[in-house]
Amino acid sequence: MATDHALNHLDKGIEKAVLILRENGIETIESCQGGNGHAFSEPTVRFCGGKGEGYRALSIALDHGLKVVELRRVWPVLDYEPTGPWWELTFAPGSS
DSSP, X not given: OOSSGGGGGOOTTTHHHHHHHHHTTOOEEEEEOOSTTSSSSSOEEEEOOOTTHHHHHHHHHHHTTOOEEXXXXXXXXXXXXXXXXXXXXXEXXXXX
């Protein structure tokens, strides 16, 4: 499989989406298949990039048949300070 250590430990329910995005040049930084006991409630891939990167990632995901539910630009607040911004794609459960 992947040579990157983190890629060898992907949640099975989001693995396909992460690999497609990375193979097409999207710098993913976090992912989760979502659900009870997971970091996100829905399947989510978080990634880096400038103003146009979200639209590029959305296009890649749709071109590969992934069922995208939402594209987000987020500034998470950690320790009472905004961080980011990052992009997030969320997917229909069981589709990525």
